[in-house]
Amino acid sequence: MSPKRLSNLAGVSSPERTATLRDAVGLGLAVGLYGVAFGAAADAAGLNIWQAMSLSALMFTGASQFALVGVLGAGGSALAAVGSALLLGTRNTVYGVRLVPLLQPRGVLRRIGTAHWVIDETTAMALAAPNRALGKLAFLVTGASIYLTWNAMTAVGALGAAGLGGTAQAALDAVVPAAFLALLWPRLRKTFPEAATQRRVAVGGAVVALALTPFVPAGVQVVAAVVAVALAGRPRAGQRPTASEEMA
Amino acid sequence: MSGTALWAAVLAGSLGCYLLKLTGLSVPAAWVEQPWVARIVDFVPAALLAALVAVQAATSGRGLVLDGRLVGLAVAALALAWRAPFIVVLLLAGAAGALVHVVTG
Secondary structure (H helix, E strand, C coil): CCHHHHHHHHCCCHHHHHHHHHHHHHHHHHHHHHHHHHHHHHHHCCCCHHHHHHHHHHHCCHHHHHHHHHHHHCCCCHHHHHHHHHHHHHHHHHHHHHHHHHHCCCCHHHHHHHHCCCCHHHHHHHHHCCCHHHHHHHHHHHHHHHHHHHHHHHHHHHHHHHCCCHHHHHHHHHHHHHHHHHHHHHHHCCCCCCHHHHHHHHHHHHHHHHHHCCCCCCCHHHHHCCHHHHHHCCCCCCCCCCHHHHHC | CCHHHHHHHHHHHHHHHHHHHHHHHHCCHHHHCCHHHHHHHHHHHHHHHHHHHHHHHHEECCEECCCHHHHHHHHHHHHHHCCCCHHHHHHHHHHHHHHHHHHHC
């Protein structure tokens, strides 16, 4: 879509539109760096470049992609890998519900197209926009910008990692867990909603996964770590049923 | 794992994740805005990502392994605590892992 068409779509004053466009493109470039890390992680997990690029083009939701290759890289089964990707992908269902009033995608085709770009960043940018027109613009430009950089940088990362020797491979082995930690980190900060519970759940998830590692097929311990939500993520008092009832 | 199984995981995972996105745009809000859904969405990422950090940094097959990856992870945690940019975090972690590899041979 041309910039002119996008600006007609927004139909709002120029400075606000410029700010929205600038933020959306900037976010796309920043997220592109994660694409390099994903391409490298996919290569480290044994995926070829076409599989890595297919994930970025078709799955297009970062945390799920990292989880899928993470489980496969740990020697996990396809089922455990897909399961962890889907568990992380449930976020996008809730984002879609929040975006419907804003985007109002009319018709089946538009809905099918819009759905592909419903991710963390596009949702955050669309909901943060000052009005509905800019919200639509933010969704489209952020989606386009991230889709392009994420896919291009995935190829760069996968190609780059494929040519690495022994020491560089050791470096890459250390980069993959660091990339997961960087994805997790914002949830552990004091400013994140229910940060204390997030931390308990995170520690619980890590402990459960390590404790199960010697006893279960590879990858299963990652999916099993969701029991940490039931163990450590106590619901707010009086609002919700107990964890065990919910998870049953 | 065979190429076919990898492709199956890639395509099935992609289709499933897409359908989760499409569902959000297609079903009544009340179906999705349930307390138990909110709970999964709020807390499952922390559990899964932490599990992946632990498994990627400290295991190999069915054993617990302490090597350069754990040193890299510690360096990454320090860098994140100092609010270093993502790329700096990864470069420092990679450098630490490579250093341990060289030192320990």
